[in-house]
Amino acid sequence: MNDPDGDFFDGMIIETGEATPLTPHNQALILAGRELISESLSVGREFCKSMISISTGAIPIYLGILAFILPESYMLGISRGALIVLPVLLFLTAAAVFTYGYFPLTDSFSLDVIEEIEAVRGRVISRRTAAARWGFGLFLAASLLAALMLVANIGAR
Amino acid sequence: MSKSPPQITVNPCPNCQGHHTFPLRIRRSPVMSLSGEANQPGPRKFTLLCTCPKTGQTFQTELTVTPPPSERIVSVEPDPAEEEDES
Incomplete structure (x- = not known):
C-alpha cells in the first residue's frame, strides 16, 4: 500500500486506494462501453441509410396528397408553384446529404497502431454525425413546409 | 517532490497477491x-482498470489525483507501454 497521504509526482498528489476484483456493476459498464464503441460506426451508417429511403419516399407521398387535394385543372402561379416544389427539393437535398454520410470513406490505417485506428474512427464518426445532423435538419424543414403546403391547400378542390 | 513519471503501486494484487x-x-x-479569484480545481x-501481468x-x-495549482486533471490511464512487474 502507498502511504496514506499519497505520492508526489510533478506537483500532483496521487493517493491510491485498495485494489479489488472488478465489481459486477463495473463489469457491466465495461461491456456497455465496448458495445458503444463497436456500434458507434454502424449506428450512424444505418441512420443515414434509413433516412435516404424515408427522404426519397416522402416525395411521392407529399405529391400524392397534393394531387388528391388540388383540383385537376388547377393552375399554379410561379411563386405558388415554387413554394409547392420547395419541400420536394428539400427532401431531395436531405437525401443527398444522407447519401454523403452513407458513402464509403476511403482511408488507410494500420491495425497495429491504435492511434491511427482511433483517428480514422473519429473521422468517420464526425463525417456521419455532420451528415446526419444537416440531413435531419433539411428533412425536418421539408416536412414542416410540406405540412404547411398541404394545410394551406386543403379545400382548394 | 519527484519529477519521475507518475505511477501507482498495487500491493497486494487481488488476482495473484503479487506486487x-x-x-x-x-x-x-x-x-x-x-474572475480574479482563485478557482482551484x-x-x-x-477508478482505474489494471491488468495483472501474471x-x-x-x-x-x-x-485520487490532486492537481498542482492552476491545473486540472483531464484523464488518467495506465500506460501499457511502460508497465512493470516487480513481484
Whole structure:
C-alpha cells in the first residue's frame, strides 16, 4: 500500500486506494462501453441509410396528397408553384446529404497502431454525425413546409 | 517532490497477491480564472482498470489525483507501454 497521504509526482498528489476484483456493476459498464464503441460506426451508417429511403419516399407521398387535394385543372402561379416544389427539393437535398454520410470513406490505417485506428474512427464518426445532423435538419424543414403546403391547400378542390 | 513519471503501486494484487507497479499517463490542462479569484480545481477520483501481468485478469483500483495549482486533471490511464512487474 502507498502511504496514506499519497505520492508526489510533478506537483500532483496521487493517493491510491485498495485494489479489488472488478465489481459486477463495473463489469457491466465495461461491456456497455465496448458495445458503444463497436456500434458507434454502424449506428450512424444505418441512420443515414434509413433516412435516404424515408427522404426519397416522402416525395411521392407529399405529391400524392397534393394531387388528391388540388383540383385537376388547377393552375399554379410561379411563386405558388415554387413554394409547392420547395419541400420536394428539400427532401431531395436531405437525401443527398444522407447519401454523403452513407458513402464509403476511403482511408488507410494500420491495425497495429491504435492511434491511427482511433483517428480514422473519429473521422468517420464526425463525417456521419455532420451528415446526419444537416440531413435531419433539411428533412425536418421539408416536412414542416410540406405540412404547411398541404394545410394551406386543403379545400382548394 | 519527484519529477519521475507518475505511477501507482498495487500491493497486494487481488488476482495473484503479487506486487505490481503501473506507470500512468495523466493528461492535465491549465486552468485560468477570469474572475480574479482563485478557482482551484479539486482532487479528482478515478477508478482505474489494471491488468495483472501474471494472470492477465483485470482488476480495479481507486485513486485520487490532486492537481498542482492552476491545473486540472483531464484523464488518467495506465500506460501499457511502460508497465512493470516487480513481484
